[in-house]
Amino acid sequence: MQVESKVIKGLVGNHAVAYAVKQAKPQVLAVYPITPQTTMLEKLSEYVESGELKAKMIRVESEHSALAAVYGAALAGSRVFTATASQGLLYMTEMIYWAGGQRVPIVAAVATRAIASPWSILDDHHDFVSKRDAIWIQLMAENVQEAYDLTIQAFKISEDKRVLLPVMMGFDGFILTHTLEKVELLPDNVVDAFIPPRDFNLIDFSDPLGIGQVASPEDYIYYRYEAQRSMERSREVITEVERDYEDITGRKYGLIDCYMCDDAEYIIVSMGAWSGDARVAVQKEREKGIRAGLLKVRTFRPFPKDEVKQIVGKSRGVVVFDRSVSYGSGGVLANEVKSASYGLDVPIHSVIAGLGGKDVRPLHMEKVLDDLALNQLEDERWLL
Amino acid sequence: MLEISLKGRGGQGVVTAGELLAKGAIIEGLFAQSVPFFGGERRGAPVSSEVRVSDSPIPLHRRVYNPDMVAVFDPSLMEILRPLEGIKNDGILVINSNSPKSYWKNTYFLDATAIAMSIGLTIGGWSVVNTAMLGAMVKVSRIVDVNAIEDAVKEEFPGKLGEINAEAVEMGYKEVSLVG
Numbered sequence: 001m002q003v004e005s006k007v008i009k010g011l012v013g014n015h016a017v018a019y020a021v022k023q024a025k026p027q028v029l030a031v032y033p034i035t036p037q038t039t040m041l042e043k044l045s046e047y048v049e050s051g052e053l054k055a056k057m058i059r060v061e062s063e064h065s066a067l068a069a070v071y072g073a074a075l076a077g078s079r080v081f082t083a084t085a086s087q088g089l090l091y092m093t094e095m096i097y098w099a100g101g102q103r104v105p106i107v108a109a110v111a112t113r114a115i116a117s118p119w120s121i122l123d124d125h126h127d128f129v130s131k132r133d134a135i136w137i138q139l140m141a142e143n144v145q146e147a148y149d150l151t152i153q154a155f156k157i158s159e160d161k162r163v164l165l166p167v168m169m170g171f172d173g174f175i176l177t178h179t180l181e182k183v184e185l186l187p188d189n190v191v192d193a194f195i196p197p198r199d200f201n202l203i204d205f206s207d208p209l210g211i212g213q214v215a216s217p218e219d220y221i222y223y224r225y226e227a228q229r230s231m232e233r234s235r236e237v238i239t240e241v242e243r244d245y246e247d248i249t250g251r252k253y254g255l256i257d258c259y260m261c262d263d264a265e266y267i268i269v270s271m272g273a274w275s276g277d278a279r280v281a282v283q284k285e286r287e288k289g290i291r292a293g294l295l296k297v298r299t300f301r302p303f304p305k306d307e308v309k310q311i312v313g314k315s316r317g318v319v320v321f322d323r324s325v326s327y328g329s330g331g332v333l334a335n336e337v338k339s340a341s342y343g344l345d346v347p348i349h350s351v352i353a354g355l356g357g358k359d360v361r362p363l364h365m366e367k368v369l370d371d372l373a374l375n376q377l378e379d380e381r382w383l384l
Numbered sequence: 385m386l387e388i389s390l391k392g393r394g395g396q397g398v399v400t401a402g403e404l405l406a407k408g409a410i411i412e413g414l415f416a417q418s419v420p421f422f423g424g425e426r427r428g429a430p431v432s433s434e435v436r437v438s439d440s441p442i443p444l445h446r447r448v449y450n451p452d453m454v455a456v457f458d459p460s461l462m463e464i465l466r467p468l469e470g471i472k473n474d475g476i477l478v479i480n481s482n483s484p485k486s487y488w489k490n491t492y493f494l495d496a497t498a499i500a501m502s503i504g505l506t507i508g509g510w511s512v513v514n515t516a517m518l519g520a521m522v523k524v525s526r527i528v529d530v531n532a533i534e535d536a537v538k539e540e541f542p543g544k545l546g547e548i549n550a551e552a553v554e555m556g557y558k559e560v561s562l563v564g
């Protein structure tokens with residue numbers, strides 16, 4: 001049943017995510033400041049200081065320690081949260097793998113930002129996608145509303161016993177973290193009912209055990225096999241959680257979002273905030289008589305292989321917009337889409353754009369879609 | 385959809401002005417977005433913010449290239465930033481200036497610095513002109529009712545500070561006039 005008493009507010013992305021975290025009631029937080037995440041930490045600290053969020057905010061000296069702290073607290077039974085970006089996520093990386101390998105329920109927000117060098121504080125997706133093999137579920141938001149919604153969903157997905165995996169919620173640095181948009185907030189009691197307190201422990205304190213010990217080759221591969229199985233099971237759980245969320249909010253989510261895909265001949269694939277600009281480009285192409293559609297990837301891990309293949313298979317040509325590159329290989333999302341579409345006879349092109357905060361406009365996407373329709377698009381094009 | 389570009393200097397409250405304009409529109413039931421732009425800003429360095437207001441959801445996240453209104457918080461920025469580049473043909477310029485100089489066919493001016501000084505809106509000797517500029521912007525563009533802006537201002541700054549800023553909005557609203 002849909003909630004009647006919605007609160008509508010203008011919030012910047014960082015504050016919307018902080019609000020969602022407050023409503024999720026984590027007991028332990030550890031966050032180290034880094035642009036463009038810092039204003040989220042500031043807001044969370046205000047909530048803890050005022051008592052609105054009854055949680056322990058552990059002051060740490062680095063991102064590595066931030067994740068180490070919440071990792072321990074999560075093992076001990078607490079609901080936990082952390083957040084970072086860019087160089088901070090890199091510094092956190094050793095612990096990222098520890099948390100993923102141990103399948104500990106953690107929610108981390110990543111305010112996506114380019115990686116040095118050269119230095120940039122602005123947006124791209126290199127930090128986020130570089131964690132694709134760390135056994136974390138990775139969701140990415142298109143706008144401030146979605147960042148709020150996915151943060152709430154992330155706690156439920158992470159703690160589901162069929163899953164038990166850390167979840168990373170990515171949202172574009174500055175473009176969403178610092179942009180104020182209209183947001184519908186759920187009442188606290190509705191969030192309480194959606195994500196009740198975590199009621200299980202990963203350690204039985206009456207029967208202590210060591211965690212993270214050395215594993216024999218026989219055991220090691222077994223752990224990794226279980227991690228992969230858990231990742232596969234999470235598809236169903238994510239879909240279920242998003243369906244339950246839709247019942248409350250009326251907002252429909254899923255592993256992917258398809259806009260005007262039904263009869264689309266030419267598909268643009270994207271992830272994150274510029275998916276909104278891609279919607280506008282698709283509308284403009286339709287006005288010109290080109291049957292374009294948008295395939296937005298919301299769940300980067302697990303990658304929605306079947307859903308992507310189905311959409312690609314119905315089209316005549318695909319172009320994937322990437323804000324990240326696997327150097328010496330190609331656009332990271334493009335490679336995923338190509339892999340998922342194996343066996344199909346549909347050309348899949350790659351566009352690299354928007355690195356280090358470079359603005360990308362619907363008209364750039366229209367030009368690419370025009371060229372795709374005219375069969376004049378290269379395999380890989382950089383919008384320099 | 386209307387797009388607005390705000391240009392000022394660090395310390396003048398440009399980012400807050402953009403957010404308050406968007407919040408006022410949201411209070412009125414509209415859709416709005418406020419996008420600040422940061423570099424290595426310090427007090428006094430150029431800062432900009434961009435605002436969109438629409439009666440339908442706003443999917444865009446690109447920057448603003450063809451604003452319907454440009455608000456310049458410091459006239460010295462007219463030469464440094466070329467803020468009128470890309471302005472729509474019938475676009476409006478609102479400028480904080482103590483003289484009725486015409487920069488553009490639709491130039492509106494007000495002495496927002498004098499307004500801020502007169503009611504004590506200063507921080508460390510810098511006049512905080514954003515709320516007076518907001519009053520002027522809503523007067524000449526009519527995008528949002530001035531009462532919604534005052535509500536947003538009072539929510540942002542509780543107590544006495546909110547009242548002073550709401551007064552600045554009203555003064556800006558009354559004092560802005562067309563050059564020409």
